[in-house]
Amino acid sequence: MNTNYIGEHLLPGQLGHFFAVLAFVSSIVATISYFMSVQSKDANLQQSWKNLARGGFIIQAISVFAVFSCLYYALYNHFFEYKYVWRNSSRDLPVSYLLSSFWADQEGSFLLWSIWNSVLGLVLLRTGKKYEAPVMTVLSLAQVCLASMLLGIYILGYRVGSNPFLLLRLAEENQGLPWVSRADYLNFIKDGNGLNLSLQNYWMVIHPPVVFLSFASTIMPFAYAFAGIWTRDYKEWIKPALPWSLFSAMMLGTGIMMGAAWAYESLTFGGYWSWDPVENSSLVPWLTLVAGIHTLLAFKYTGHALKATFFFFLITFILILYSTFLTRSGILGDTSVHSFTDLGMSGQLLIYMAVFAIPGFWLLIARRKEIPSIVKEESTYSREFWLFIGALILLIAAIQITFTTSIPVWNKLINLLGIKSLFNLQRDIAPPSDGMFHFNKIQIWIAIVLGLMTAVLQYMKYKDTPRGFFSRKIAVPTVLSLVITGLIGIFGNINYDTYGAGFLSAIYVMLFASVYAVVANAAYIFIGQKGKLRAAGASVAHVGFGLVLLGILITSAKKEVISIDRMRMLDNGFFGKDSKENPRENLMLPKNFPVQMGDYHVTYAGDSLAHGDAKTYYLVRYERRDPKTGDIAEKFTLHPDAFLSNRGEQGLTPNPDSRHYLTKDIFTYITAVPIKDESSDTAQYTKHEVAPGDSVFFANGFMVLESLLPKPENPNYQPQSGDLAVGAQLKVFTKNNEQYNLLPVYSLRDSSYEVIVPDTVAPLALFVRFSKILPKDKKIELQVKESDTFKDYIVMKALVFPYINVLWGGVLVMIIGFIMSIVQRVKANKAKSN
Amino acid sequence: MIPVVHFALILRNGKEGHFPLLQKIIRKQNYYNMKKSNIVLLVLIAVAIGVIVTVAGDFSTYETFATARQKEGKQFQVIGKLDTTKAxxxxxxxxxNLFRFYVIDKTGETRPVVFYGTKPTDFEKAESVVLTGKMENGEFQCSKILMKCPSKYKNDQVAIGTKA
Structure with missing residues (x-):
């Protein structure tokens, strides 16, 4: 069967696929050549292998960019013959969201990862020097794995990768469908499936590039550590590895917190962090990477903790791959709200993980005895000892989070290994029903220990701390922190009692720990470093970390839902046993009817549409009155919005809006709106026979028939040539002295059948039909209906997040600290090599 | 944590006779050049295992309405699907804050479910739902709904118009 399909654009796809295969092949060439360059003894041979490898890598980098361009070209031109384009975009999608479409799916996001790897590789070609060959071997191997994800070629009956340029008509699920065999099928595919509404967001444009740069960058500490073991250069590798690992930790931290900010700003998860598996699995590698940076410093200054550094750097990248596996294999389907669905590449993802985990850890174990270590013990009064302990605490945090996040994996393993039948287990393990508290109750203690260590550790010296020195220097910050904690405790009104007094006391301890971390590190810039800001990167980053801890603590403990529906609570017993579990957090606001909510009177003032924007915007007016004088103390309007339908189907996809203050945010989003169509309406029309000048009464007022118009203009009525149309000009007066005009139309088309066009006053839920002309009585028949369900209202949820800016500010300070450290370390490396 | 480390050091360095067996084990470890950091490592591994075992108590299993009925008032997670024959x-x-619907669990039992919140978006399209809550008077009172959609991010059906 050879159908000549009409209107397809096959060139970009063929080019794209060609370059995808070329990238795969040339990255294999680069990997092998770099490997040979490392393994060969002869300097000339090394150089010639290296030259070959460089060529291979540059070709693969160019190919990856070419694949990117081809796919973007297809997206930009709406070539819906490609499945990827059809699946992820549509014609009405604004151009600014085309990039979101690009990485909305697995193939595009792998491509993004691959691009960043290429960029990092090109940087290494220039800066790698003697580490170029071993490090690039690892990086090229990663490129082989990533390129294989985009192949879409069958090898021995297995499909390897998924080709983003697959034609829609060739897709598996469309085989055998009648339209596939039609040459003109593209005439029927007018538009794509479109981008998921919750991804049509500016965060989706900027968050993925940052996250994938951070994922890509975690290979650098891995590759340097691997290079160190592989070439038996156990000590020197840490110098170039340190700035890279700082960069990687900074990017990963930024990526995670951008995700948190996205969740907070424009999704309706009710916060910035919910211990969702997808969030957890990217936090865990950050923890191990940070642990690795600290053990690396301990090694750099004292020679201790080298093995631990190797372990942490190796495991970080493996955990990134594990997180990729979790989010992309579809295994999290039951436990996460935002993971990809299975693309049938789980096996390939596992192989990717094994390709790096097995050689890495095998070499580490095989050569463990060669790795230099110091026989003499660390002193308990040394910085390196506590750095090591801190790293282990981070590891415990990582293990606990991974253990719970991996529940779906445990289920798979239990089923696979037959343990289930062995122990006669009936059911699958489910994650804890109170997931937030499950993590919080453990991690709060870890955060406390980390906060305290962050505070005091800079005051300890490597090798040994003189006893008096430590207590003398730390005294002022300690007292200051105690005072500040006391003040916050007294005036901050922290009384989070949902989980009892034990947890509340933990909150107070953590309050001290995080304040201590901020104060002690800020003070260290002056006490320890005598105000030399250039060397204070670590202190600044630690101040940021302390602020993050503090911000998390305050926002979590003091977050408050203010949209509590108290009316209904009274019905069912406000103090009933269910009142805590069923907090009734949604509030119904009828239009133009102020409702008390927290300190505010809130009024829903109507909705509006903007041209070229598929969203509906709701006007929610907040008003706070001074309790004594009754004057309006504050007034503002929020515009939470929502997509009301997706491709013609009803469904609410809301986006929140917030009022930002320096000390708190008021966060509002829509949770339900009425469906505005007549079919859901049960009210009946009542008939009225009226002559011009007569009135008709209804519940909220009355209407007067002013006149009958021969050529009526009603937006819902389109006159046709054979029409004999009459409109009933009505004036509506409501009890609130509002006036509306109505013009229902009655028309006799071609003298044979009636066309009746009703008119409505939407805010009153009033429908009027002009149903009959009664020539004998010189009257007309009007049918009037007041709907009881069709009322304009919104249901919304509003939360107050106090001091959320402490968290965001902390993140910024931390990033600044990282940048300062990177600059300092790069400079130090350059100074040494000169 | 510090007392634990301290305890380990007493065990290693302390006088014979306090904890003979433990000391014997640790002295034997000492023979392999046991360092303080290694002891700490062991202690922390013990702590980690302890933590995991304790919090693993939070783990539950996916249950059916029958189990929830037997233990009324206790929290369970039930997997089922929406009964579309009932309104x-x-x-x-x-x-x-009141949403009522019916769910069929894996064994085929249908129960009314009460959720104290708004109706989740695309609820009708969910392939299956995970309900967290408890049974009370034959009614499942649910505090959390997790929906599994046929395709979380997309709907893969090609819709073809009949007219060009």
Whole structure:
């Protein structure tokens, strides 16, 4: 069967696929050549292998960019013959969201990862020097794995990768469908499936590039550590590895917190962090990477903790791959709200993980005895000892989070290994029903220990701390922190009692720990470093970390839902046993009817549409009155919005809006709106026979028939040539002295059948039909209906997040600290090599 | 944590006779050049295992309505799917925090479910739902709904118009 399909654009796809295969092949060439360059003894041979490898890598980098361009070209031109384009975009999608479409799916996001790897590789070609060959071997191997994800070629009956340029008509699920065999099928595919509404967001444009740069960058500490073991250069590798690992930790931290900010700003998860598996699995590698940076410093200054550094750097990248596996294999389907669905590449993802985990850890174990270590013990009064302990605490945090996040994996393993039948287990393990508290109750203690260590550790010296020195220097910050904690405790009104007094006391301890971390590190810039800001990167980053801890603590403990529906609570017993579990957090606001909510009177003032924007915007007016004088103390309007339908189907996809203050945010989003169509309406029309000048009464007022118009203009009525149309000009007066005009139309088309066009006053839920002309009585028949369900209202949820800016500010300070450290370390490396 | 380390050091360095067996084990470890950091490592591994075992108590299993009925008032997670033959009910004008529907669990048992919140978006399209809550008077009172959609991010059906 050879159908000549009409209107397809096959060139970009063929080019794209060609370059995808070329990238795969040339990255294999680069990997092998770099490997040979490392393994060969002869300097000339090394150089010639290296030259070959460089060529291979540059070709693969160019190919990856070419694949990117081809796919973007297809997206930009709406070539819906490609499945990827059809699946992820549509014609009405604004151009600014085309990039979101690009990485909305697995193939595009792998491509993004691959691009960043290429960029990092090109940087290494220039800066790698003697580490170029071993490090690039690892990086090229990663490129082989990533390129294989985009192949879409069958090898021995297995499909390897998924080709983003697959034609829609060739897709598996469309085989055998009648339209596939039609040459003109593209005439029927007018538009794509479109981008998921919750991804049509500016965060989706900027968050993925940052996250994938951070994922890509975690290979650098891995590759340097691997290079160190592989070439038996156990000590020197840490110098170039340190700035890279700082960069990687900074990017990963930024990526995670951008995700948190996205969740907070424009999704309706009710916060910035919910211990969702997808969030957890990217936090865990950050923890191990940070642990690795600290053990690396301990090694750099004292020679201790080298093995631990190797372990942490190796495991970080493996955990990134594990997180990729979790989010992309579809295994999290039951436990996460935002993971990809299975693309049938789980096996390939596992192989990717094994390709790096097995050689890495095998070499580490095989050569463990060669790795230099110091026989003499660390002193308990040394910085390196506590750095090591801190790293282990981070590891415990990582293990606990991974253990719970991996529940779906445990289920798979239990089923696979037959343990289930062995122990006669009936059911699958489910994650804890109170997931937030499950993590919080453990991690709060870890955060406390980390906060305290962050505070005091800079005051300890490597090798040994003189006893008096430590207590003398730390005294002022300690007292200051105690005072500040006391003040916050007294005036901050922290009384989070949902989980009892034990947890509340933990909150107070953590309050001290995080304040201590901020104060002690800020003070260290002056006490320890005598105000030399250039060397204070670590202190600044630690101040940021302390602020993050503090911000998390305050926002979590003091977050408050203010949209509590108290009316209904009274019905069912406000103090009933269910009142805590069923907090009734949604509030119904009828239009133009102020409702008390927290300190505010809130009024829903109507909705509006903007041209070229598929969203509906709701006007929610907040008003706070001074309790004594009754004057309006504050007034503002929020515009939470929502997509009301997706491709013609009803469904609410809301986006929140917030009022930002320096000390708190008021966060509002829509949770339900009425469906505005007549079919859901049960009210009946009542008939009225009226002559011009007569009135008709209804519940909220009355209407007067002013006149009958021969050529009526009603937006819902389109006159046709054979029409004999009459409109009933009505004036509506409501009890609130509002006036509306109505013009229902009655028309006799071609003298044979009636066309009746009703008119409505939407805010009153009033429908009027002009149903009959009664020539004998010189009257007309009007049918009037007041709907009881069709009322304009919104249901919304509003939360107050106090001091959320402490968290965001902390993140910024931390990033600044990282940048300062990177600059300092790069400079130090350059100074040494000169 | 510091007392634990301290304890380990006493065990290693302390006088014979306090904890003979433990000391014997640790002295034997000492023979392999046991360092303080290694002891700490062991202690922390013990702590980690302890933590995991304790919090693993939070783990539950996916249950059916039958189990929830037997233990009324206890929290369970039930997997099921929406019973589309029975009507869902959500009327925000009367109560914005009350959503009633029916769910069939894996064994085929249908139960009314009450959720104290708004009706989740695309609820009808969910392939299956995970309900967290408890049984009370034959009614499943649910505090959390997790929906599994046929394709979380997309709907893969090609819709073809009949007219060009």
């Amino acid at each position: 869902m009910h959500y009327d925000p004008v009367k109560d914005a």
